[in-house]
Amino acid sequence: xxxxxxxxxxxxxxxxxxxxxxxxxxxxxxxxxxxxxxxxxxxxxxxxxxxxxxxxxxxxxxxxxxxxxxxxxxxxxxxxxxxxxxxxxxxxxxxxxxxxxxxxxxxxxxxxxxxxxxxxxxxxxxxxxxxxxxxxxxxxxxxxxxxxxxxxxxxxxxxxxxxxxxxxxxxxxxxxxxxxxxxxxxxxxxxxxxxxxxxxxxxxxxxxxxxxxxxxxxxx
Amino acid sequence: xxxxxxxxxxxxxxxxxxxxxxxxxxxxxxxxxxxxxxxxxxxxxxxxxxxxxxxxxxxxxxxxxxxxxxxxxxxxxxxxxxxxxxxxxxxxxxxxxxxxxxxxxxxxxxxxxxxxxxxxxxxxxxxxxxxxxxxxxxxxxxxxxxxxxxxxxxxxxxxxxxxxxxxxxxxxxxxxxxxxxxxxxxxxxxxxxxxxxxxxxxxxxxxxxxxxxxxxxxxx
DNA sequence: TATCTATTCAATAATTTTGTTGAATAGTTA
DNA sequence: TAACTATTCAACAAAATTATTGAATAGATA
Numbered sequence: 001x002x003x004x005x006x007x008x009x010x011x012x013x014x015x016x017x018x019x020x021x022x023x024x025x026x027x028x029x030x031x032x033x034x035x036x037x038x039x040x041x042x043x044x045x046x047x048x049x050x051x052x053x054x055x056x057x058x059x060x061x062x063x064x065x066x067x068x069x070x071x072x073x074x075x076x077x078x079x080x081x082x083x084x085x086x087x088x089x090x091x092x093x094x095x096x097x098x099x100x101x102x103x104x105x106x107x108x109x110x111x112x113x114x115x116x117x118x119x120x121x122x123x124x125x126x127x128x129x130x131x132x133x134x135x136x137x138x139x140x141x142x143x144x145x146x147x148x149x150x151x152x153x154x155x156x157x158x159x160x161x162x163x164x165x166x167x168x169x170x171x172x173x174x175x176x177x178x179x180x181x182x183x184x185x186x187x188x189x190x191x192x193x194x195x196x197x198x199x200x201x202x203x204x205x206x207x208x209x210x211x212x213x214x215x216x217x218x219x220x
Numbered sequence: 221x222x223x224x225x226x227x228x229x230x231x232x233x234x235x236x237x238x239x240x241x242x243x244x245x246x247x248x249x250x251x252x253x254x255x256x257x258x259x260x261x262x263x264x265x266x267x268x269x270x271x272x273x274x275x276x277x278x279x280x281x282x283x284x285x286x287x288x289x290x291x292x293x294x295x296x297x298x299x300x301x302x303x304x305x306x307x308x309x310x311x312x313x314x315x316x317x318x319x320x321x322x323x324x325x326x327x328x329x330x331x332x333x334x335x336x337x338x339x340x341x342x343x344x345x346x347x348x349x350x351x352x353x354x355x356x357x358x359x360x361x362x363x364x365x366x367x368x369x370x371x372x373x374x375x376x377x378x379x380x381x382x383x384x385x386x387x388x389x390x391x392x393x394x395x396x397x398x399x400x401x402x403x404x405x406x407x408x409x410x411x412x413x414x415x416x417x418x419x420x421x422x423x424x425x426x427x428x429x430x431x432x433x434x435x436x437x438x439x440x
Numbered sequence: 441t442a443t444c445t446a447t448t449c450a451a452t453a454a455t456t457t458t459g460t461t462g463a464a465t466a467g468t469t470a
Numbered sequence: 471t472a473a474c475t476a477t478t479c480a481a482c483a484a485a486a487t488t489a490t491t492g493a494a495t496a497g498a499t500a
Contacts, residue, residue: 003404004268006330010402011244011251013323014316023488024231031231040447048224053489055448065319074446074498084315091311096234099285103233110226166268182230182236184223243457253479273459275478294476391447 020064020084020094025049026057029078033067034086034208035140035179036147037077086212091179107182114184114191119204128191135168137176139189140207150177150207150217152205158185161192173199180206240284241312246268246277249298253287254306254428255360255399256367257297306432313401327402334411336405338425343435347396356387357381357396359409359425369427370397371436378405382411393419400426 011120011176028047032038057187058078061067068081077159080086096103111117120128127166129152137156138149138202145155156176168174174193178185186202193200203210241247248267252258258266264274278298281287288301299304316323331337340348348354349372357376358369365375376384376396388394394413398405406422413420423430431437 005324007402008244009250010323011248013320013326014313015244015247017312018238018247018321019242019487022239024228024235025488027235027238028227028231050490052449052491056489059448061466065439069498073443074444076447081319084318088308088311088315091304091308092237093234095308096237098304100233103230106229106233108224113222138326146240170228177276182227184226184413209321211430239457270460271477272461272479274478276459291467294474296477368441377490 010111017064017066020060020066021089023057023060025053026061027089028058029054029061030066030080030085030089030179031182033078033080034089034206035144037070037079039072039077041075043078079081083212086208090209090212097181099189110172110184111187114187115194117187117190118201120175121202121204122210122215127171128175134175135170135172137174137189138176138207139176140183144179144207147171148207148211148217148219150210151218153177156188156189158188161189162196165196165198168198170198173201175201175203177203177210178206180208237284237286240280240286241309243277243280245273246281247309249274249277249281250300250305250309251400251402253300254426255364256307257290257299258298259292259295261295262297266350273385276280277365283440294376303432306428310429310432321333330404331407334407337407337410338409338421340395340421341424342430345423348393348395353392355392355394357394357398357409358427359405363416364399364427366440367435368431368439370430373397373438376409378408381409382416385413385416385418390418393421395421395423397423397430398426400428 003109021030025047029043032043032046037130040055040058041051043049044060047054050059058067066085067078067158070077070079083154097107125134125136129136136150136153138145138153139156139158139161141157142155145153145157154164167211176186176189176193178189181204183206190200190202207217241250241358249263252263252266254260260270260275261276263269263278264271268272269277278287282298286301287298287306289407290299317327328438345356347356349356356370356373358365358373359376359378359381361377363374365373369375374384395414396406396409398409401424403426408424410420428436
């Protein structure tokens with residue numbers, strides 16, 4: 001029947017997108033590319049895959065039009081095809097956290113390893129920033145900070161945090177943020193800060209979520 | 221490494237959701253369940269699958285917590301696990317239409333078969349309804365209409381449209397809507413209406429999209 | 441032009457997904 | 471309780487996905 005052929009085609013085309021997202025490595029790549037462009041080798045390192053394997057997964061994402069490439073010297077940089085891609089990923093991530101208790105459990109179990117970590121959401125942070133009551137730390141790498149960061153955040157890469165920390169007053173609460181809800185840099189930072197006697201929380205979301213919501217960002 | 225195991229777990233759990241959505245039949249089922257609950261046999265008929273096959277795909281969706289079941293007499297009714305599921309599907313659908321020219325092409329090619337079909341979006345329809353300038357027809361089945369329909373819409377199942385049509389004045393534009401952008405009932409209705417001398421358009425979205433946006437609905 | 445190097449490709453085996461078939465099951469109805 | 475029926479299950483073969491390996495390629499640099 002004519003209609004059936006049409007539907008098969010439409011849902012078939014759309015399933016190319018969901019198929020492309022239907023793999024843990026590729027979800028991790030999408031999450032990573034939310035930070036900005038990365039080379040194949042960088043992606044491989046961040047995700048613990050071989051370069052050839054990462055390349056093949058990137059081909060799948062590229063064929064589904066979820067990522068696109070630019071060349072920079074010898075390197076090929078992959079980035080998300082548009083902000084809708086990150087939004088769709090965020091919607092799926094939220095779906096997982098809300099309906100699938102297993103996801104929530106894995107995350108909270110892991111975080112317990114750092115002790116009790118309080119978190120604040122983006123809207124809450126905006127209020128605190130307006131009151132000038134907090135110090136905001138970007139605990140990702142300096143390179144990621146330079147690509148773009150939350151307005152008024154200080155760069156404090158997790159490895160350098162203990163030295164930077166000495167310059168911070170203990171009168172204000174410190175908020176740490178990183179790449180997203182599944183990135184643990186902020187948890188590590190909060191654990192260290194609390195150990196040193198600071199009042200500290202993590203931002204639940206990461207920088208890409210903040211930017212996607214249209215909240216103020218700065219580029220160094 | 222500890223962190224890698226954590227990430228593997230998190231992305232692995234989330235990929236269960238995207239894997240479950242990574243199949244054309246299962247996407248069609250999700251789209252259909254946006255209308256409300258259906259039995260396994262109904263789902264099989266609507267999607268042109270065998271009952272056993274539909275059942276197996278439904279198990280996959282259930283395991284991913286995307287659908288849930290209730291019993292009604294001898295029948296087991298499947299429905300979406302929550303409105304977030306439809307929203308995520310809508311986000312993916314939009315992603316496909318925006319970034320993947322192939323999806324857009326398949327849809328517009330098919331619609332050309334009915335002649336030039338104009339469509340209006342939900343926001344445009346609201347304006348026209350306020351001005352009382354249009355007649356709004358729900359061309360889905362009477363059963364689906366009774367489950368819920370757009371406020372002020374008349375029920376006009378596509379098979380009965382030609383008889384109902386005689387009672388409609390030609391002074392107003394007629395807007396037809398159905399299940400969603402990939403449902404062709406509204407296109408068929410518009411083609412018929414235009415042939416009979418009416419000014420007619422289709423609503424681009426379907427009833428589930430309208431309801432998900434929080435616009436006014438009525439239940440018979 | 442020749443060299444170098446990041447990336448892609450091709451081939452392979454292991455694993456997973458898929459649809460069909462017919463039998464089994466659970467829960468309702470009589 | 472017995473009969474019925476919608477749904478699920480189990481087993482199978484075909485097809486698709488996946489990670490690994492090492493070779494090939496394209497494009498920049500010297």
